[in-house]
Amino acid sequence: MNRQEFLEFCKNRIVFLDGATGSNLMKAGMPAGVCPEKWILEHRQVMIDLQRAYVEAGSDIVYAPTFTGNRIKLSDYGLSDEIVSVNTQLVELSKEATGGKALVAGDITMTGRQLKPIGDLDFEELIDVYKEQIRILVDAGCDILVVETMMSLQECRAALIAAKEVCDIAVIVTLTFEPDGRTLFGSDPESSAITMEALGAAAIGANCSTGPDRMEDIIRKMASVTSIPVIAKPNAGLPSVDEDGNTGYDMDEELFTKEMKRLIDKGATIIGGCCGTTPLFIKRIHETYSSVDPSSIRDPEGNPIPRKMVGRRYLSSERRALSFDMDDLFMIVGERINPTGKKKLQAQLREGSLDLVTEYAESQEKEGASILDINVGMSGIDEKEMMLTVLNEVGTITSLPLCIDTSSAEVMEAALRIYPGRALMNSISLEKGKAEKFLPLAKKYGAMFVLLPLSKEGLPKDQEEKISNINELYDLAVKAGLGKEDIVVDGLVATVGADPKAAINTLDTISYCYENGFATICGLSNISFGLPERMNVNTAFLTMAISKGLTMAIANPSQEMLVNAAFASDLLKNKEGADGRYIERMARYADDTLKSPQPKDSNIAPSTGDDFLAIIKQDVLKGSKRSIEKDTSKAIENGIEPKAILDEALMPAINEVGELFDKGKYFLPQLISGAEAMKLSIAILEPLLQKDKDDSEVLPTVVIATVHGDIHDIGKNLVALMLKNYGFNVIDLGKDVPKEEIVKAAKENDAKVIALSALMTTTMKEMKNVVEYARSQGITAKIIIGGAVVTPDFATEIGADGYSADAAEAVRVVKKLLFE
Structure with a gap:
């Protein structure tokens, strides 16, 4: 079927x-x-x-x-x-x-x-x-x-x-x-x-x-x-x-x-x-x-069940959905992750550094971008490999949907295949072979795409040809199984300095698209090329385009004048939610809280011990496995005590990661990335810390296992990693472990805590068997349990000493049982 x-x-x-x-x-x-x-x-x-x-x-x-x-x-x-x-x-x-x-x-x-x-x-x-x-x-x-x-x-x-x-x-x-x-x-x-x-x-x-x-x-x-x-x-x-x-x-x-x-x-x-x-x-x-x-079926007010509305467009990342229609609030597609004209970003990408990429992702989200454009096309790198690397990195930093920006069909397919959401493709035109290659990719991977009204000959010679190109591409999209709700038309902005009617033509295109049910996008900077004080022109043009129905624009969200004018335009058009968004933005500026984070300059060495510790802390918070080993080694070389790195950078950072996880601001990928980054730093510090450690500083042993009959271990593995990072001696017995083996390991290693995991309701009862067997064998270790199906009430029922909903909580529970 x-x-x-x-x-x-x-x-x-x-x-x-x-x-x-x-x-x-x-x-x-x-x-x-x-x-x-x-x-x-x-x-x-x-x-x-x-x-x-x-x-x-x-x-x-x-x-x-x-x-x-x-x-x-x-x-x-x-x-x-x-x-x-x-x-x-x-x-x-x-x-x-x-x-x-x-x-x-x-x-x-x-x-x-x-x-x-x-x-x-x-x-x-x-x-x-x-x-x-x-x-x-x-x-x-x-x-x-x-x-x-x-x-x-x-x-x-x-x-x-x-x-x-x-x-x-x-x-x-x-x-x-x-x-x-x-x-x-x-x-x-x-x-x-x-x-x-x-x-x-x-x-x-x-x-x-x-x-x-x-x-x-x-x-x-x-x-x-x-x-x-x-x-x-x-x-x-x-x-x-x-x-x-x-x-x-x-x-x-x-x-x-x-x-x-x-x-x-x-x-x-x-x-x-x-x-x-x-x-x-x-x-x-x-x-x-x-x-x-x-x-x-009707709701209490007599309305049908709310379902997907005709005319709404949907993009998504792995963790956030973006829904919009023709009259929703104007959106910014953050343009900064693009090496064109950015020598420093080009140099970093050639070196394999993603410092600027991560900084741009964070800052653009903070400054109001709704979507992030990802473009890594440049000489001297493998574009496909770098695109996939950047997508993975950015995906752990921001939950904004992404726009995949490449002219290569091979790179586009590789990116869409790995992207864990519904992406925006940038872009598809009538240029030779492009629609034939890219439209099937949009259909196969369920992407929305930017329709660029270029023909095989390039730029349209007049407005009539531009509209014709839009309709021809639309017809091809329909034949490929796509519809208007899968399309965002590029207004194709030309330079007003060379063509006095450039702005008027683009505004006419936006009006045509709005009247015919097409969402629209444009790149702003072309309009003012070659003119003085370009931001004045860009801002005026953007407000005019929004008045004609422009849906989104590729722009730098850190350009205060531009974004403020866009938000004010929505306010004047009486769009729903525009008043609150404008007032909130102005209040944030007044409180001086919308400052963009400054990119970390790899050419400038930290000047103080606090600088080194702050960098290492950020590595954990961002899960920067690429840089934390280098930063930890640099700190040691510059005289920072290993214990200070552990106590003043790593421990506060992992605690903050846990707090962000508890608040629903971080999720499993960020929790694991932070823990793994900390693990890499500790591996460098451990030999140095051992020299000065006395027996009183050695934390107790924890035996951890997924119970017999259950072969799921992702949660158990993360708990083990977090406990190790906090300094506990962790004996990880793996998955599907019989109660006899768990108790034997606890005895042989003088464990103070036994941690049990189960994912399935059919294996929950094995936890009770472990608790009863452990007590019958004289084990005095505290027993904590956790897993997707486990509840605090169940822990009480079976006589466990504690319950943990996740890895961050497990550390707190163990500390409380042992030290409070």
Whole structure:
């Protein structure tokens, strides 16, 4: 079933998914720690009976139990060579169970290895891993694909790109969100939905991690920015463990069914259940909602469910969505990350330094840019390699959407392929071969693009030809499967000093585009080339262009006069929110708080110890793994005491990183980058610190492990890294560790803390087993627990001494237990 067929299948109805697999298999006798796929194949009837029950309960789509059937996951069980047999048999099993009465979805999830720069997995390698499994699933006869329980938007993209490159069947995607409404990697519901729809997903939604009562806002936000069906597959509430060690949930089928109405009322049209749900749950929601027509649902005021509005345009980064229409506030596309005419930036890029790039990214966001233009085209470098490097670097510094600016189709594709959001392409024209190469890239990767009205002969000779070029390019875009909402037309600004009608012609172009539903953009600086006091001309021209409907401009947001005039123009046009934006900007200037950070000049050496310490602190805050080793060594060479670097730079910096993470200003990538940067600095300092360290300064030992049956370790690895950075002696036992091994390590190393992690509800109860076994063996170490499904109440239930929601909190909990 292809994407269009799937959308027809879902039209004007509620579609029902199945319920939980793992928690039901555990009830049926599947032990912790085994490979689920292998166990199912050894107990086929258990799975067949479960899936038949789901079909009888009303499931329209049943997930084949191929959840961890990728090569990387199977290798944890020594089964990677059996990948074809395992996945094929599991799809055949589901097809036998459903008997043609429901669609069978090939199930795909995360691999457990993290993408660079957080982990060691290359993006293309991940795509290949997904391609391998998808080919097998399609050959085995699955009807659609589901990418589920995803915590990384970039990994969702890898799976979707892989699917598009090997088949044409529909792909639906669900992510798992934390209590703060973001994924573990910081993606919000809007950016996730925008990115996935643009890339070609047939439906988008959320599953696992919470019950329906806490998924309401996520579904609402997704529905408001997408036109494809929205999926809700929540757990049966929150998990708990009873006296016998069995995992249960706080919602029965009646309460679950009642609460699911919240999600339907917010826009979910594909519904099912995740952990803790059974065929009875699906039967109840099917009986209750199968006759509902989603188009008839109204909010308390009688309005339809808010969905993606016709005429709105959407861009996104991995962590932020940008929505705008023809009459929204004017936007600035920050132009500074472009080496043209910038000798210092050119020199740094040739040296491999990104100091100015990071400074420009930070300052432009602070000064009001809505989008950042990224251009690294220059001689003396590998443009593709540098573009990818800069995109990765900028992505950790700012959450603004990016405009990819290159004339090379090869560089553009490489950039769009790796960019974890919906980018703006700059630009596509009628110049020889350009539209033919670039329009398919915009369609494949779901990008918006700048339409540059140049012909094969170059600049249009008059206004009539310019309009003709716009319409010809638009027609080509429509043939490629794109529309007006995917296009931003460049007004093509010429120099008024050479052509007195240059400004008038551009303003006429903007008016034409506004009247015909095209968003517009322009580069301002050409208009004043060769004239004195150019800013006066640029500013006057910009205010005139905004009055004609200009959507955005490529400009330097640090140009105070220009930006102030733009914001004032919006105010005078009575655009919604313009008054508040203008007043806020003026107040910030009055308070002298909008000063641009000064770029770090690599040619000027720090003059004081405080300067060295400030630089190292900034390296941690920015996660500057490229420079922290050099800066740490320079500080030592200039007489800064290693202990001072640790106490006055590294520790305050990592504390601040943790605080920013807690406040939702930093997310997992920044937390890991900061910790990894600090680790590099400590590696230089450690030999020097050991010389002066006495026994009283040695911090206690912590034994850490992911419990038996659970092979997820990203959270555990980060906790271990953070504890090491704080000076604790950390014994990391890895993942899927039996309780006997954990207790043995605690005894042998005289551990004062045992830290346990679990990601799955099916392995939570193993934490209780570890606690009970440790106490029976006389272990007095404090035991703390954490993981996506773990709660403070659960920690209390099983007798743990502490609970941590994340790595930053884990350090505080350990310190409190040991020293307060």
